[in-house]
Amino acid sequence: xxxxxxxxxxxxxxxxxxxxxxxxxxxxxxxxxxxxxxxxxxxxxxxxxxxxxxxxxxxxxxxxxxxxxxxxxxxxxxxxxxxxxxxxxxxxxxxxxxxxxxxxxxxxxxxxxxxxxxxxxxxxxxxxxxxxxxxxxxxxxxxxxxxxxxxxxxxxxxxxxxxxxxxxxxxxxxxxxxxxxxxxxxxxxxxxxxxxxxxxxxxxxxxxxxxxxxxxxxxxxxxxxxxxxxxxxxxxxxxxxxxxxxxxxxxxxxxxxxxxxxxxxxxxxxxxxxxxxxxxxxxxxxxxxxxxxxxxxxxxxxxxxxxxxxxxxxxxxxxxxxxxxxxxxxxxxxxxxxxxxxxxx
Numbered sequence: 001x002x003x004x005x006x007x008x009x010x011x012x013x014x015x016x017x018x019x020x021x022x023x024x025x026x027x028x029x030x031x032x033x034x035x036x037x038x039x040x041x042x043x044x045x046x047x048x049x050x051x052x053x054x055x056x057x058x059x060x061x062x063x064x065x066x067x068x069x070x071x072x073x074x075x076x077x078x079x080x081x082x083x084x085x086x087x088x089x090x091x092x093x094x095x096x097x098x099x100x101x102x103x104x105x106x107x108x109x110x111x112x113x114x115x116x117x118x119x120x121x122x123x124x125x126x127x128x129x130x131x132x133x134x135x136x137x138x139x140x141x142x143x144x145x146x147x148x149x150x151x152x153x154x155x156x157x158x159x160x161x162x163x164x165x166x167x168x169x170x171x172x173x174x175x176x177x178x179x180x181x182x183x184x185x186x187x188x189x190x191x192x193x194x195x196x197x198x199x200x201x202x203x204x205x206x207x208x209x210x211x212x213x214x215x216x217x218x219x220x221x222x223x224x225x226x227x228x229x230x231x232x233x234x235x236x237x238x239x240x241x242x243x244x245x246x247x248x249x250x251x252x253x254x255x256x257x258x259x260x261x262x263x264x265x266x267x268x269x270x271x272x273x274x275x276x277x278x279x280x281x282x283x284x285x286x287x288x289x290x291x292x293x294x295x296x297x298x299x300x301x302x303x304x305x306x307x308x309x310x311x312x313x314x315x316x317x318x319x320x321x322x323x324x325x326x327x328x329x330x331x332x333x334x335x336x337x338x339x340x341x342x343x344x345x
Contacts, residue, residue, distance in 0.1 A: 034166035035138040040177035042105035051077035058172035078102035192336040210331040213324040232272040
């Protein structure tokens, strides 16, 4: 029996040694490259890549682990933007990306650091080149081929394995860019309990304290908070915009207390009757109705809120609307802090 065990160990040692010898012959550098042609403006494609918040719309890696934790920091987009992730070790592992170079509508360079299950440090580059009525998008990842990478390449075709995810991502990117549509998706964590954040959206007295972009005020708010109920949010522009009044109205479609509010929204008159956006100077592609969702999630003693507006057309109007919603959420964060600081009766 001892001889059999010894022989087995010898065989195993020989196999391991063989794998290591083969691994040592693998290239010291790694390069994976895929490309596709997209019939859309370079600026449209660039926007989808240059903002990490948009990667959930097209990146194959975002779909591998639904429970993956994400963190954004640094610049909002472009050079200095940082995205960190942590998820299932067998699917996505953990790591960090930082945009180090961002040349409008032509090139994006990303420093890519894998931390788990294996450590690795690479660079990713997206180049955009206009070719006739389409833009050629090339996605490249390159860097040193670490020893574990060499060992893996003995058993797997690494280029094919990574390349498939690149191909899926580029196909998704093509579909989204060519559709000309892109939802607005914003996620914020507020330093306030879930009940306070929920109330801020459902109590008219709370809404008027923060609704509207920077410089705007909210003189009034009407809410019939039930499925099938109607709301009318009122905001007033600053003096330099002649104190113009704007109204947003909609219908609540689904309510799950402290979890979800699904609703429609549209520009309206003061009574909540829908109006054609073009009658108040909005461009023709401004949506007449915007399906929307607010998803609330308890995060310890804080609250994670995800706001989604569906069906926006890519372009300046969508960008302005996204900025306006971001500024609303900034004002909400300040209001929640002030609310929490008030002494209890």
